[in-house]
Amino acid sequence: xxxxxxxxxxxxxxxxxxxxxxxxxxxxxxxxxxxxxxxxxxxxxxxxxxxxxxxxxxxxxxxxxxxxxxxxxxxxxxxxxxxxxxxxxxxxxxxxxxxxxxxxxxxxxxxxxxxxxxxxxxxxxxxxxxxxxxxxxxxxxxxxxxxxxxxxxxxxxxxxxxxxxxxxxxxxxxxxxxxxxxxxxxxxxxxxxxxxxxxxxxxxxxxxxxxxxxxxxxxxxxxxxxxxxxxxxxxxxxxxxxxxxxxxxxxxxxxxxxxxxxxxxxxxxxxxxxxxxxxxxxxxxxxxxxxxxxxxxxxxxxxxxxxxxxxxxxxxxxxxxxxxxxxxxxxxxxxxxxxxxxxxxxxxxxxxxxxxxxxxxxxxxxxxxxxxxxxxxxxxxxxxxxxxxxxxxxxxxxxxxxxxxxxxxxxxxxxxxxxxxxxxxxxxxxxxxxxxxxxxxxxxxxxxxx
Amino acid sequence: xxxxxxxxxxxxxxxxxxxxxxxxxxxxxxxxxxxxxxxxxxxxxxxxxxxxxxxxxxxxxxxxxxxxxxxxxxxxxxxxxxxxxxxxxxxxxxxxxxxxxxxxxxxxxxxxxxxxxxxxxxxxxxxxxxxxxxxxxxxxxxxxxxxxxxxxxxxxxxxxxxxxxxxxxxxxxxxxxxxxxxxxxxxxxxxxxxxxxxxxxxxxxxxxxxxxxxxxxxxxxxxxxxxxxxxxxxxxxxxxxxxxxxxxxxxxxxxxxxxxxxxxxxxxxxxxxxxxxxxxxxxxxxxxxxxxxxxxxxxxxxxxxxxxxxxxxxxxxxxxxxxxxxxxxxxxxxxxxxxxxxxxxxxxxxxxxxxxxxxxxxxxxxxxxxxxxxxxxxxxxxxxxxxxxxxxxxxxxxxxxxxxxxxxxxxxxxxxxxxxxxxxxxxxxxxxxxxxxxxxxxxxxxxxxx
Numbered sequence: 001x002x003x004x005x006x007x008x009x010x011x012x013x014x015x016x017x018x019x020x021x022x023x024x025x026x027x028x029x030x031x032x033x034x035x036x037x038x039x040x041x042x043x044x045x046x047x048x049x050x051x052x053x054x055x056x057x058x059x060x061x062x063x064x065x066x067x068x069x070x071x072x073x074x075x076x077x078x079x080x081x082x083x084x085x086x087x088x089x090x091x092x093x094x095x096x097x098x099x100x101x102x103x104x105x106x107x108x109x110x111x112x113x114x115x116x117x118x119x120x121x122x123x124x125x126x127x128x129x130x131x132x133x134x135x136x137x138x139x140x141x142x143x144x145x146x147x148x149x150x151x152x153x154x155x156x157x158x159x160x161x162x163x164x165x166x167x168x169x170x171x172x173x174x175x176x177x178x179x180x181x182x183x184x185x186x187x188x189x190x191x192x193x194x195x196x197x198x199x200x201x202x203x204x205x206x207x208x209x210x211x212x213x214x215x216x217x218x219x220x221x222x223x224x225x226x227x228x229x230x231x232x233x234x235x236x237x238x239x240x241x242x243x244x245x246x247x248x249x250x251x252x253x254x255x256x257x258x259x260x261x262x263x264x265x266x267x268x269x270x271x272x273x274x275x276x277x278x279x280x281x282x283x284x285x286x287x288x289x290x291x292x293x294x295x296x297x298x299x300x301x302x303x304x305x306x307x308x309x310x311x312x313x314x315x316x317x318x319x320x321x322x323x324x325x326x327x328x329x330x331x332x333x334x335x336x337x338x339x340x341x342x343x344x345x346x347x348x349x350x351x352x353x354x355x356x357x358x359x360x361x362x363x364x365x366x367x368x369x370x371x372x373x374x375x376x377x378x379x380x381x382x383x384x385x386x387x388x389x390x391x392x393x394x395x396x397x398x399x400x401x402x403x404x405x406x407x408x409x410x411x412x413x414x415x416x417x418x419x420x421x422x423x424x425x426x427x428x429x430x431x432x433x434x435x436x437x438x439x440x441x442x443x444x445x446x447x448x449x450x
Numbered sequence: 451x452x453x454x455x456x457x458x459x460x461x462x463x464x465x466x467x468x469x470x471x472x473x474x475x476x477x478x479x480x481x482x483x484x485x486x487x488x489x490x491x492x493x494x495x496x497x498x499x500x501x502x503x504x505x506x507x508x509x510x511x512x513x514x515x516x517x518x519x520x521x522x523x524x525x526x527x528x529x530x531x532x533x534x535x536x537x538x539x540x541x542x543x544x545x546x547x548x549x550x551x552x553x554x555x556x557x558x559x560x561x562x563x564x565x566x567x568x569x570x571x572x573x574x575x576x577x578x579x580x581x582x583x584x585x586x587x588x589x590x591x592x593x594x595x596x597x598x599x600x601x602x603x604x605x606x607x608x609x610x611x612x613x614x615x616x617x618x619x620x621x622x623x624x625x626x627x628x629x630x631x632x633x634x635x636x637x638x639x640x641x642x643x644x645x646x647x648x649x650x651x652x653x654x655x656x657x658x659x660x661x662x663x664x665x666x667x668x669x670x671x672x673x674x675x676x677x678x679x680x681x682x683x684x685x686x687x688x689x690x691x692x693x694x695x696x697x698x699x700x701x702x703x704x705x706x707x708x709x710x711x712x713x714x715x716x717x718x719x720x721x722x723x724x725x726x727x728x729x730x731x732x733x734x735x736x737x738x739x740x741x742x743x744x745x746x747x748x749x750x751x752x753x754x755x756x757x758x759x760x761x762x763x764x765x766x767x768x769x770x771x772x773x774x775x776x777x778x779x780x781x782x783x784x785x786x787x788x789x790x791x792x793x794x795x796x797x798x799x800x801x802x803x804x805x806x807x808x809x810x811x812x813x814x815x816x817x818x819x820x821x822x823x824x825x826x827x828x829x830x831x832x833x834x835x836x837x838x839x840x841x842x843x844x845x846x847x848x849x850x851x852x853x854x855x856x857x858x859x860x861x862x863x864x865x866x867x868x869x870x871x872x873x874x875x876x877x878x879x880x881x882x883x884x885x886x887x888x889x890x891x892x893x894x895x896x897x898x899x900x
Contacts, residue, residue: 123890124887124890124891124892125892125896127896127898129898130899154890154891344798345798346796346797346798347796347797347798348794348795348796348797348834349834382890383889383890384798384799384886384887384888384889385886385887386886386887386896386897387884387896387897387898387899388842388879388884388885388886388887388897388899389839389842389843389884389886389887392838392839392842393839429838434837434838434839435838436834436835436836436838436839437574437834437835437836437838437839438834439833439834440573440574440604440832440833441574441604442574442575442605446575446577446836446837447836447837447838448577448579448837449580449837449838449899
């Protein structure tokens with residue numbers, strides 16, 4: 001995708017937040033100190049692939065400058081994509097407050113095709129309003145995949161009638177919606193509404209009353225999954241569905257005498273990862289009949305399932321995930337990176353910098369292998385997040401991932417990024433998203449809410 | 451302060467959030483798991499000193515149950531203290547939704563007299579609305595001192611006309627307002643408006659153009675401080691002012707030849723902490739003439755100043771601050787603890803637990819020494835905090851400090867606290883404060899904002 005944007009076509013008299021950052025740093029002992037200097041790229045975020053800003057400045061008068069949609073235009077005012085493009089990041093106020101723009105040539109396209117963000121609606125309730133506001137912010141940061149971790153152990157808030165505007169249209173402002181239905185683990189909430197779906201755990205010779213992962217030995221399990229994913233395939237139009245497959249705890253399966261017999265019959269010995277693969281392979285075959293592609297967490301690959309899947313990295317330290325990406329791509333699978341982008345994990349200070357330094361193609365492999373990395377996803381798991389704190393925890397930290405997935409691999413100057421990101425976060429604040437501050441400073445238009 | 455509250459006088463038909471927590475924990479590998487069990491004390495927070503809840507239940511009808519202020523009442527509807535007391539945490543809904551209360555006897559008083567919260571309006575702008583909302587939440591959590599870190603290096607937002615309702619009245623809902631004017635360090639912003647107040651730093655033989663701490667050798671410095679603190683003493687009616695005194699960097703003083711000569715004249719040798727003490731002692735003498743008491747950060751004590759001050763702990767690890775509290779109280783000074791309660795420092799997970807486990811009197815010392823600990827303060831420094839994220843970052847984490855400072859020292863059962871605090875945070879959410887979740891779960895009345 002190439003887009004050539006000439007300055008003149010894209011201007012609109014929109015007040016853009018152009019915050020003058022003015023700091024004094026004198027307690028070096030306790031504060032982290034980013035080196036401040038104004039970026040030559042102003043507030044652009046994520047940085048376009050190629051941008052040349054000339055010194056030729058044009059002043060814009062709200063009274064005389066307008067953008068008209070031509071009468072014969074087939075898109076016009078109803079085209080959200082164009083309307084959003086008009087809110088150009090290039091307009092700024094000069095020292096006298098006059099709206100200004102420099103003559104600018106931009107050639108732009110994304111480095112990675114898959115630029116995702118995971119939100120988790122199982123561990124806490126998220127109002128639709130909050131999800132929609134964050135989808136809007138995703139668009140500003142050029143994310144194009146909403147990975148909806150819709151259900152998990154704590155709750156099962158999937159009901160197609162509940163979210164008609166998301167599940168029927170399946171896309172919002174150019175953002176794909178990929179739902180995740182994670183099995184066979186993380187399914188406690190499924191068991192409450194579907195009898196015999198989960199494996200009964202045993203305590204000694206008798207059932208303990210608790211339940212483990214999906215029961216992989218029953219035909220009824222696969223009948224249920226067939227019907228369920230057939231419905232899901234019609235509710236969500238995207239070409240992919242995320243099938244999870246992470247963190248399957250074998251202890252319950254091991255405790256169950258019927259499962260033990262099944263393992264013997266199948267010749268799996270004591271290797272329960274073979275049982276997991278048995279389940280996963282049958283599930284993938286079922287989903288294939290719905291004409292969907294699928295993404296799976298890396299364990300499904302680790303356990304040896306054979307399928308044309310997109311493998312999603314989430315485990316390990318840097319050395320471990322880079323080795324895993326080498327193995328996955330050497331096997332010819334496409335892959336997505338999330339391990340270093342678990343934004344639910346917080347720490348004191350400017351943790352966006354570590355997020356920003358990551359490069360998804362930084363592992364040992366051939367050029368062919370590197371091309372199998374189709375992108376990544378920032379993940380905000382929901383254990384400690386609900387509507388009270390989701391938005392400021394997500395932005396502008398996710399913006400760092402947004403630029404890494406969009407801009408050229410050589411765009412990695414932390415000081416330049418800091419200067420642009422501080423302005424970009426002020427712009428988000430001005431547009432109503434309570435994006436938290438990077439460090440001491442102020443915006444021309446501060447957030448006024450509680 | 452003793453208060454005996456009998457149930458009957460305190461009821462009002464207020465809908466209280468009584469959230470039923472209902473969790474499934476099955477991924478022990480990744481989630482921290484508090485042991486859930488309903489507290490026998492319901493949603494009470496902080497726990498009263500003595501509380502006996504009987505099994506005798508009364509049903510309250512909104513139609514027939516009212517509280518009237520007697521005609522001859524001198525307080526009545528205009529008394530906020532009573533009106534707030536009516537919003538009793540003891541009312542709950544039974545399984546049929548009926549408002550109910552158990553016959554309950556409460557004897558209550560605070561363990562510590564000083565239960566403070568520091569907010570920092572220098573490093574980021576905080577709208578008055580946000581400060582007032584958090585003062586309201588402070589009252590719910592029985593904090594009684596707002597330590598206002600009003601100015602610092604980055605900005606000087608003190609102007610008595612700017613905050614008339616805070617600075618004129620100086621108290622809000624029973625909360626004292628103690629302003630901090632931190633000198634001689636942390637004063638970069640002062641220098642911008644007051645010529646010759648700060649020390650000119652030298653680079654070799656000539657001034658470098660930058661400035662260091664307040665200049666302690668000029669009489670004009672003390673003239674300025676006399677006039678300034680005289681005004682402050684009239685603007686803020688509280689009996690105390692916080693004088694700061696932390697983190698004085700000596701490098702600028704050391705570079706300045708005039709300061710070097712002054713050190714020689716005074717016989718301070720190369721010990722710049724003596725110069726700092728010289729300044730501090732003169733400042734304390736000045737403030738004494740305004741009939742105010744003062745609080746100071748622990749360095750002022752460390753540097754040997756002699757004065758009847760309240761020493762505020764903020765440095766070191768647990769072993770270090772406990773040793774310092776032993777020294778400070780052995781010298782007969784009163785002290786306040788903040789070191790383990792820097793709530794600006796965040797980490798992943800339930801960090802309220804570490805906050806809650808702290809006991810301010812846990813150090814080696816006599817009973818007389820222990821009594822010199824008059825309380826503590828939770829501190830939310832402003833480097834990474836503004837109106838976008840302040841409130842959910844503060845609550846319910848500060849509530850843990852609130853209970854530690856109010857309730858008996860033996861109130862330290864983490865599971866009981868978790869159960870009550872989860873309900874207390876739901877109550878704050880229902881009242882409009884976006885207090886963040888402790889862990890996976892839900893409230894009967896979730897936060898609806900972005």
